[in-house]
Amino acid sequence: MTTPVTAEVDLAGRVVELTRSLAGAGAEAEVVAAHTAEALTRFANSAIHQNVADATTTVSLRLHLDGRTASGSTTVTDAEGLRSLVERTVAAARLSPPDPAWPGLTPPTPLPADAGYDEATAAAGPRERAIRVRDFVQAAEGLETAGFCRTAYASGAFANTAGHTVHGRSAEAAMDGIARLAGADGVARRAAGRLAELDGAALGARAAAKARAATSPVELPPGRYEVVLEPTAVADLLDNLASFGFNGKAYAQHQSFAELGAQQFDRGITITDEPLGATLPFDMEGTPRATLLLVEDGVTRAVSHDRTSAAEAGSASTGHASAASRSWGPIAANLHLAAGPIANAVPEPSAGPTASSARALVAGMRRGLLITDLWYTRVLDQKSLVITGLTRNGVWLVENGEVTAAVSNMRFTQSYPQALGPGAVLGVGAEAVAVPDRWSGVRYTAPALHLASWNLTGNASG
Amino acid sequence: MDHFDEAGAAVQAALDAGARYADARVMLRRTETMSARDGEVEDLSSDESAGLGVRALVGSSWGFYAVPDLSDAAARAAGRRAAEIAAASALVPGPAIDLVPAGAGTASWASPCEIDPLSVPLSTKGDLLVAATAAARDAGADLAEGIYQIWDTRKWFVSSDGHRIDQHIRECGAGITASAYGDGEIQRRSWPSHRGQYGTRGWELVDELALTDNAARMADEARALLTAPLCPSGETTLILGGEQLALQIHESVGHAIELDRILGWEAAFAGTSWLDLDRLGSLRYGSELMNITIDPTIPGALGSFGYDDEGSPAAPRDAVRNGIWVGVLAGRDSAAMAGLDYAGSVRSDGWARLPMVRMTNVGLEPGPHTLDEIIAATDDGVLMDINRSWSIDDRRLNFQFGCEIGWEIKNGKRGRMLRNPTYTGIGPKFWQSMDMLSSETVAWGTPNCGKGQPGQVGHTGHPAAPARFTNVRVGVRG
Numbered sequence: 001m002t003t004p005v006t007a008e009v010d011l012a013g014r015v016v017e018l019t020r021s022l023a024g025a026g027a028e029a030e031v032v033a034a035h036t037a038e039a040l041t042r043f044a045n046s047a048i049h050q051n052v053a054d055a056t057t058t059v060s061l062r063l064h065l066d067g068r069t070a071s072g073s074t075t076v077t078d079a080e081g082l083r084s085l086v087e088r089t090v091a092a093a094r095l096s097p098p099d100p101a102w103p104g105l106t107p108p109t110p111l112p113a114d115a116g117y118d119e120a121t122a123a124a125g126p127r128e129r130a131i132r133v134r135d136f137v138q139a140a141e142g143l144e145t146a147g148f149c150r151t152a153y154a155s156g157a158f159a160n161t162a163g164h165t166v167h168g169r170s171a172e173a174a175m176d177g178i179a180r181l182a183g184a185d186g187v188a189r190r191a192a193g194r195l196a197e198l199d200g201a202a203l204g205a206r207a208a209a210k211a212r213a214a215t216s217p218v219e220l221p222p223g224r225y226e227v228v229l230e231p232t233a234v235a236d237l238l239d240n241l242a243s244f245g246f247n248g249k250a251y252a253q254h255q256s257f258a259e260l261g262a263q264q265f266d267r268g269i270t271i272t273d274e275p276l277g278a279t280l281p282f283d284m285e286g287t288p289r290a291t292l293l294l295v296e297d298g299v300t301r302a303v304s305h306d307r308t309s310a311a312e313a314g315s316a317s318t319g320h321a322s323a324a325s326r327s328w329g330p331i332a333a334n335l336h337l338a339a340g341p342i343a344n345a346v347p348e349p350s351a352g353p354t355a356s357s358a359r360a361l362v363a364g365m366r367r368g369l370l371i372t373d374l375w376y377t378r379v380l381d382q383k384s385l386v387i388t389g390l391t392r393n394g395v396w397l398v399e400n401g402e403v404t405a406a407v408s409n410m411r412f413t414q415s416y417p418q419a420l421g422p423g424a425v426l427g428v429g430a431e432a433v434a435v436p437d438r439w440s441g442v443r444y445t446a447p448a449l450h451l452a453s454w455n456l457t458g459n460a461s462g
Numbered sequence: 463m464d465h466f467d468e469a470g471a472a473v474q475a476a477l478d479a480g481a482r483y484a485d486a487r488v489m490l491r492r493t494e495t496m497s498a499r500d501g502e503v504e505d506l507s508s509d510e511s512a513g514l515g516v517r518a519l520v521g522s523s524w525g526f527y528a529v530p531d532l533s534d535a536a537a538r539a540a541g542r543r544a545a546e547i548a549a550a551s552a553l554v555p556g557p558a559i560d561l562v563p564a565g566a567g568t569a570s571w572a573s574p575c576e577i578d579p580l581s582v583p584l585s586t587k588g589d590l591l592v593a594a595t596a597a598a599r600d601a602g603a604d605l606a607e608g609i610y611q612i613w614d615t616r617k618w619f620v621s622s623d624g625h626r627i628d629q630h631i632r633e634c635g636a637g638i639t640a641s642a643y644g645d646g647e648i649q650r651r652s653w654p655s656h657r658g659q660y661g662t663r664g665w666e667l668v669d670e671l672a673l674t675d676n677a678a679r680m681a682d683e684a685r686a687l688l689t690a691p692l693c694p695s696g697e698t699t700l701i702l703g704g705e706q707l708a709l710q711i712h713e714s715v716g717h718a719i720e721l722d723r724i725l726g727w728e729a730a731f732a733g734t735s736w737l738d739l740d741r742l743g744s745l746r747y748g749s750e751l752m753n754i755t756i757d758p759t760i761p762g763a764l765g766s767f768g769y770d771d772e773g774s775p776a777a778p779r780d781a782v783r784n785g786i787w788v789g790v791l792a793g794r795d796s797a798a799m800a801g802l803d804y805a806g807s808v809r810s811d812g813w814a815r816l817p818m819v820r821m822t823n824v825g826l827e828p829g830p831h832t833l834d835e836i837i838a839a840t841d842d843g844v845l846m847d848i849n850r851s852w853s854i855d856d857r858r859l860n861f862q863f864g865c866e867i868g869w870e871i872k873n874g875k876r877g878r879m880l881r882n883p884t885y886t887g888i889g890p891k892f893w894q895s896m897d898m899l900s901s902e903t904v905a906w907g908t909p910n911c912g913k914g915q916p917g918q919v920g921h922t923g924h925p926a927a928p929a930r931f932t933n934v935r936v937g938v939r940g
Contacts, residue, residue: 040916044727047556051547052916054528054814056513071507075530081510088508095584097503097592126525126550134554146730148915178730185729253605254643326505327497327609378851380864380884383648386940388862388884390855409855411862411886413940438731439917457938458886460860 008033008057008157009167015059015082016159022083023090027161028064028105032284033057033077034156037122038441041129043177044146046137051126060284060323063089069099073323103307105162106286106317114168114281118194121171122153132175132200139204140179143211147177151195152278152441158286166288168281172443173198174436178393179207184217184406186210186353187373187393189232191277191436191443206355210372213353214394217406219459226368226426227454228398230355231433235444236374236389237416238271238335239437244382245417246273246294246302248309248320249329255382257417258300264417265298266425268340273304273332275319276434278441282319289319292332298422306330333442340428340447353396353403357429358448363401364427365450370396370403380413388413390460409460419451426450464628465490465514468537469620472516475541477622481518481548483561484541485621487771488514488532489813494580494612496587500605501596503588513813518544522559523551524795528814560798562805564774566623571768572630574761575664579612579634582665594638594673601681603640609658610636610668611909613921617771617813625773633764633921635660635907636668638677642684649687649881651680651866655705656849660907660921663762683867686879693868693883695937699840700885701833701930703847706865707826708906708924714889715747715754716824716922718858719781719789720807721796723819732913733856736889737787739800745787748893751829751929754782756791756807758822763923764907765824767809771817774806781824785894793819811918818914825925829899833928836898843871844936846883862886862938885936898930 011033019029039053059082060073070092074085129149137145150173157167175198176189188206192198229237250256257264275281275289282288285307293301305313306321309330320330339357354362354370362370377389388411395407418424429447436443465488476484490512497504514537515528525548529540591608598606613633620626637658641650652658653676661667702710722728723735737745747754758766758776769775772794781789791807792800796819810817837845851864868883869876903925911920 038916041551042915043554044729045556045725046554048523048551048554049556049727050526050816050818051524051551052526052528052816053543053547054515056528056530056814058511069506071505072509073507074510074512076510076512077530081512085510092506092508092584095588096506097585097588100502101504126547127553130550130553137554144726144729146726148730150915176730180729187730255605255641255648323507324505327495375856376853378853378864380851380882380940381647383643383646388851388853388864388938388940390853390860392856409860411853411855411860413862413938415940438915439912455940457940458860458862458935460855461888 004167006155006157006167008035008155009165011059011077012157012159015061015086016161018082018086019063020161022086023063023065030062030105030160030285032060032156032158034154036154038152040148040150041126041133042148043133046145048130048133059085061085061089063093064102065093067098068093068096069102070096101308103311105160106164107162108164109288111166111281111288112290117169117171121151121173121195124151124195128195132198135200136177136204139201140208143179143181143208145177145179149175154278154280156280158282160286164286166282166286170278170280172278172441175200175203176436176438177203177207179211181211182215184211184214185393186214187232189435191434210353210394214406217408219408222456222458224453224455226365227451228358228361228365228370229449230358230372231435231446231448233371233374234337234446234449235435236377238337238444238446240377240385240387240416242332242335244379244385246304247329247331248303248305248313251303252309252312257383257385258303260300262300263298263422264300265295265420266422267298268425268428269295269298269420270338271295272336274334274336276334277443279333283321284323285321287317287319287321292318304330304332335444337446339430339432353394355448357431357433361427361429361448361450362398365398365401367399369407370398384415385417386415410456411458411460412455413457414455419454424452426452465532465618466620466626468514468532469618471534471537472514472541473620473622475538476516476518476545479542479545481520481545483519483622484516486514486516487617487619487813489615489617491812492580492614496591497609498591498595499607500599501592503592511812514540515813516540516544518548519559520545520548521552522555523548525551526816559795561794562797562803564772564794564805566625568626569769570628573632573662573766575632577665579665580614590673594677597674597677598638598640598681601678602685603681604643605641608638619773621773627769627773629768631662631767632664633660633662634665634667636671636673638673640680640684642688644688649684651684652848653680655906660764660909661762662764662766687867687881690879690881693844693880693937697933697935699843699930699932700934700936701836701840701843701845701871702928704902704904704926704928705906706847706849707929708926709849709852711824711826711924711926712908712922713852713854714858714861716821719791720819721790721792721800725796725799731915736857736859743788746785747782747787747890748785749896750784751896751899752782752785752893753827754824755827756781756789756822756824760823760905760923763823763905764909764921765822765923770806770808771810772805772808777806791819791821811920815918820920821922823905823923823925828901828903828927831898831900833900833902836900836928836930837871837876838874839898840871841873844880844883845869845871845876859889884938885934886938887934892931895932896929897932900927900929903927
């Protein structure tokens, strides 16, 4: 496939040539030139209160020179800015201590076929986002609402001194909102490759239904409970597994629970990483991204690598290099938990709190909790991946397959791999839902999960 | 070379496009980060970012647009775009917006800096991290890591209220961590803090940290923790070291007193606050010992500045006085909406991000004791220090913290080292149980405070000293 000549390809190529001329033919350099545009319309108290957009081109250079490595970046892309970037990166490399872990450059490697991206999402204006916000607010029928609607676009090129040049584009959209009633919050959030797929009215109605069902909560005693986690909560499991468990650097440093080839999860668990969301089809080292099978039927098959962690682990890069991956490790950004077999649909009144992916699982739970969201989760021990955090945006007691009471938020302290371990997964929802990360442009795709045990260690009220 | 003209052009363009108020910031930022592992440099990055962000108020709606192009034409286009975005906001309008006064006029400010951190040779900085991590590794750490970070920021602010303010803020800091691997667990000790110490100072701050001198002790303690007894579970008297107390202040006071949270503007993400404005001036937040200040004028602390990103001059203010809640962190619009007459706590993490309510230096005034006196006065309890994990609910009430290290306190003496210490509680109940407070204050810097959508990383400072709390639940385990 021929790489199209775009502004970013031209920019990356010019920096490669500039580096050769200033650092000499022996320099190994890799350059990413990326134009990104992000726009986010935020609402609270049922009104748009923040409405922002930016468009930025960033050029990043990593240089290996005489056994030493340095990186740099700039948003100043005129000739003077680019020359300054190369000069200071060359100077930094010359003054740096030796880098024995340098993994070398990615050779010319074709990208997989372009999956395409949605031009309309890339070009969306503030009015299109505001319309979805208006629909969300109106669908909540007077409940107080808050959240955001986001669109993002990236066009990026990679070039290195080994002759590898690639270009790609991506676009994503996301909407995330809550409705509030008498101190109870309900949430609905979706990620999509096309803004047109986001239905503000449907999300607002879902959030409002959850909020209405969450009023007058009871307090339950701490303890181990059977739970159904909705996709919004499962996304947090995937986030932490990606950051600390499937992180190739943590794996190479023996800080991860991951053991390749071992049955570490229940047979119902299959996890892949997909090049979706705001992700370009290659990483910061130019390695093409492809679907990465991390867990297959409960067996850990792989972790995510950049070239450095791959070399340390005796493996190959999986296309997860980032500007920070040498320090923080290569982190998979778009984990996908495979849905379960088709289950009998369980009809539910629209006013009910249960997400569609969770309904069949709730129907099969004798006594346990339906949990919407996990919040402020932090690692207590990285190796066992024990995490503490709280529930948020709706918890309900389920008895004999029926939601019987709203429950106050609770704190949990739980090993995530243990919760998903062999025999611990009682059911996997039949519908995987794309959920946006609340912090960045990545997404997690997951069904609801029915788990045998979740360790709730306290009530949020004390 | 200054950039007032570009900022001014953006403001004028926004006004011409219908804005009734506009402000713009041009920011140039250079950052440098180096990390090392086990005696070798692992990563070195030197980054530069320059651009302009303009904010426009049309009617009662805000719009913000940012570009990296500092030409006059780009600045004017950005101003018009900000006004267009504001106009679109009116599709879902909110209440009328007023702005409290923010001083005015022309001003210039620079943070104190004895040794320009960007001028220190990279080889010198690299040698420091290499030596410190090698020392920890040689002393038995299974993994030794070190990092320094430098931020050099220049900004030019212009508003339609008449501001022309330029600032030069230099920040830096560093830290090391030694990890020891046991059977299915990892123990970790960090110096001087769990992510290092940072401030609005020059490289002299890093020199004072004595990273290499403390490396072997961190490795020793990490290994010792592998075989230390677990922190007991139950209610006890808790003594917190100053570094951990700094994060306790950040999470359970600093965020709770952010006015945008109190007004519900962060409800869907960062959360709200348990505080109710009707009780400002009367609500008991903590014991009589609790005096929390908001003070961006502290020389060298990480949350210091001359003017915030709305042009309000830095000024100290009480947040909690003798245990009573008396003040908030506010911006010009949120203060006006709440009926308050002060702002001064609005910042953004770069030219491409909307300024928002942020902590400056939110700290606890010192007490009369020393840590040794507090320990001597404690018959039975646990001392914990150096944060390991932190989590708090969306109203900033229920928290659970883990620390790297704990010690048993028996009969007024520090006893055995304790493994995996954690404690949990409810903010006001916890602060009301504070009964002893040390005078040994350090202004700890927190360089990774996340807030806002799109996400922003804030730099905050937290003066704190060791303190004692009664009847605290400790030893929560999974």
